[in-house]
Amino acid sequence: MPIIRSLEDALAPIIDGCMLVVPRESTGAAMEATRALIRRGVRDLNLVTLPTSSLQADLLIGAGCVAALETSAISLGEFGLAPRFTDAVRSGKLHVRDATCPALHAALQASEKGVPFMPLRGLIGSDVLAHRPDWMVIDNPLANSDPIVLLPALKPDVALFHAPMADAAGNVWVGRQRELATMAHAARTTIVTVEKLHEGSLLNDPVMAAGTLPGLYVEAIALAPRGAWPLTLPDHYPNDGAHLAEYARLAATAEGFATYLDRFVHDRRAA
Amino acid sequence: MPIIRSLEDALAPIIDGCMLVVPRESTGAAMEATRALIRRGVRDLNLVTLPTSSLQADLLIGAGCVAALETSAISLGEFGLAPRFTDAVRSGKLHVRDATCPALHAALQASEKGVPFMPLRGLIGSDVLAHRPDWMVIDNPLANSDPIVLLPALKPDVALFHAPMADAAGNVWVGRQRELATMAHAARTTIVTVEKLHEGSLLNDPVMAAGTLPGLYVEAIALAPRGAWPLTLPDHYPNDGAHLAEYARLAATAEGFATYLDRFVHDRRAA
Amino acid sequence: MTDAPLDFSTEEMLADVIAGLIGDLRHVAVGAASPIPATAALLARARGGGRPYVSLLQSRKHNFFTDGGRELFDCAGQGRVDAFFLSGGQIDGQGNVNLVTIGDYEKPTVRFPGSFGSAYLYYVVPRVILFRTEHSRRTLVPRVDFISAPGVSDDNVFRTGGPVALITNRCHFAFDRAAKRFHLQSVHPGHTLEEVRDNTGFDFDVPTQVPETPAPSGETLRLMRETVAPELAEIYPEFAKRVFEPV
């Protein structure tokens, strides 16, 4: 199968029940892909956000695609609480593994490095830790009476993000959004949507290569111009604030959220 | 003190007895700075190579600047064994903490992350481990009967390397040599020599920013055109093979090494 | 308490107080959606002639991180973030902050976004400034329902950081780490000790003479309006316009 695929083909590895990791709202969320997943009706995702999310997680939760969630925060930022997330938690329907940002980074770096755990400072005495039976406190073997948390490696089945460009060999330019590279290193497979295809190899120019994720880690790429809309793609376009305000307004109720899905997800938006 | 300094001023923080980390021979060794350190007569360095070294370590060892060495390998590559390193070890004069490449990367990443240790696979049953009383084997607390090595964080006093360019704010372009960023994050302070100064800010252009180490981590920068000579600066110039062959020939004996120092270090080479 | 006419806004006064708490550090970082702390950080930098380094995490221009989202946390772990700001849906008298839930964790009555980096940064940033403009018994509680990050830790817990102050729309509390309590530092002009007591859910120490929060100097107001406001406008255009542009 070629590495450059249609959006639907590219998303095929995101099967029901898989562990899917997505980046925070400001670094290239694959929103066009997210809408396609909702249209396809993916179910029971074990969603991990690196480390936070806004509209992307809220949409997936509201559309019933998410069985479990690991995150440091879900919020619409200046547009308020994430309404579908909030509603799902309050109704007891969504199991959340509350984390803290550096813990998610470190747990993915553990998989990146092929180690079973990573230590992390902080956390001792926090209820975040108290609600994480999978995290362990040990006495630092290199000191005396120095409790420290061990985070088990987090190995997602699929990493999904949106980036400015990729080449035909599957190399993806991520720039200084280096957590996208860590996600790809840590996940079993990686799917990327991009604004455009780059002629030639991104690895040939040392300046471009410095911001490039090698194709070795990438399973499939789909072209999706403005594929992060209505969220930002850094250095390319900002958040669509008016749209996010509209989302916040509609998604405040289940009925309004259904209207939003009808208008912006199930009917493809006229770009 | 300004961040852009003369070479001698920039090197002032490298004091006798400090722990100095330098990069491998192919990623930008600060050779002009190394010659200046030898001229200044620095002593008792606790030298750490990330993870290997060639001429740089051999010169410092031969010139009597090094009290202890942590490395995965010192070699002149196609030009043979590193003669001064080999001689110092065989005479019992140099204490080597033998490591393996990923252990050095991981021990620096531990300091980068502010954790006291990092786990690493491998090593069990190796004499590398047997000779490292500072490394510890524990039973992986997340499994049963699964021995795993913990490496204590390695926090050098100073990181020293050569890079293509820096700007007036101390931002340094390192490109895909990302271990240079890790070195700088891990060390207490960082000194960089560069081929040239970049007009404006390296952080303003997202493409350049992707390969840039921020000035926050950098103590001093000195201009040193061809400052990695006779070693390579990636994408800029190759190894000077004729010179390295000449070094290998001369440094085979203590007398020949003294001749080399007289010719290429104590007298500044006419560039 | 004076009723002197104010020729500065509350936001300007709060930013000035916070800038004083930042002082002469090397690096202060400010999270998203924090226009007043961002103003304070940029004001401290303007006063310091380029020092401290200021990382506004929401900004592209005032954000030098190039190693991805982990760099802030790694940088703090290295001891290279000297000051940071935290808020909370609830904050209690021991400096505990709650960014997660009110009520039962599994089926809460209120769900906040989540702990973000608080459960780490609170431990390793030497000067954490708590900032919560809404000063009420709803926000400042006897005991938080969920501890996202604790204000104090046992002696054997690795901790190089923690709270130094809590700034609200009514007053400035200093945090006493030894006593594990807040101490009323000053009450803002136009507010009273009684009002602070009435609206605070936790106990705190009160000096015999309660100072009024000092007004920003003319030089400070000039720096904020002329130097800081244009920088701030990149990230908080509405805020910069509302607070700093002459009516």
Next chain:
Amino acid sequence: MTDAPLDFSTEEMLADVIAGLIGDLRHVAVGAASPIPATAALLARARGGGRPYVSLLQSRKHNFFTDGGRELFDCAGQGRVDAFFLSGGQIDGQGNVNLVTIGDYEKPTVRFPGSFGSAYLYYVVPRVILFRTEHSRRTLVPRVDFISAPGVSDDNVFRTGGPVALITNRCHFAFDRAAKRFHLQSVHPGHTLEEVRDNTGFDFDVPTQVPETPAPSGETLRLMRETVAPELAEIYPEFAKRVFEPV
């Protein structure tokens, strides 16, 4: 043993043998100063029509790593490096390799450069091919003086990789992980079993009938000379010229 006239070089034959050991993998990495393994890897890729990914660590062009020197090791830790090459100043019959010292570790008679990444990669790369052209009792010893990396580990030691073969200028040994011993797979044309025995310091298993290492096919030689040699010339110009250019 045949004395058939060779229309190929020893290097070409060794590269062909190694390419066969690489087979149809996803990713093979080759360290510095390894022209024959590099030839083999590029040959395997030429045969596979672009697969496996080949990382020549000494090359800029045939090296896609962009995350610094750690990426090879992280990549191997992820299970994404399927084959790698190791050598040793000494190699013994249990597959142990020594890249450090001969004699007393503190005051050795011989000091090699060091263990490089062997003490890690040998454990986590599924197919490690040992390659040492000098086949003598000096290099192939009963027991190495220093174990940079052990050939086998106890059952409870995490290990997804290890040796599959040892290629020398005289023969091809396969490694039997269950028996923890080498097994003579074939003897190169022009060499004999007796010669192999005389020059090997360790015990190994010998089949009743010892095959001769097969000669490369015409198609293989064509691929090596026409497709691989020009790619190789970037990193090993002298080698490419000496081995592949018609005299």
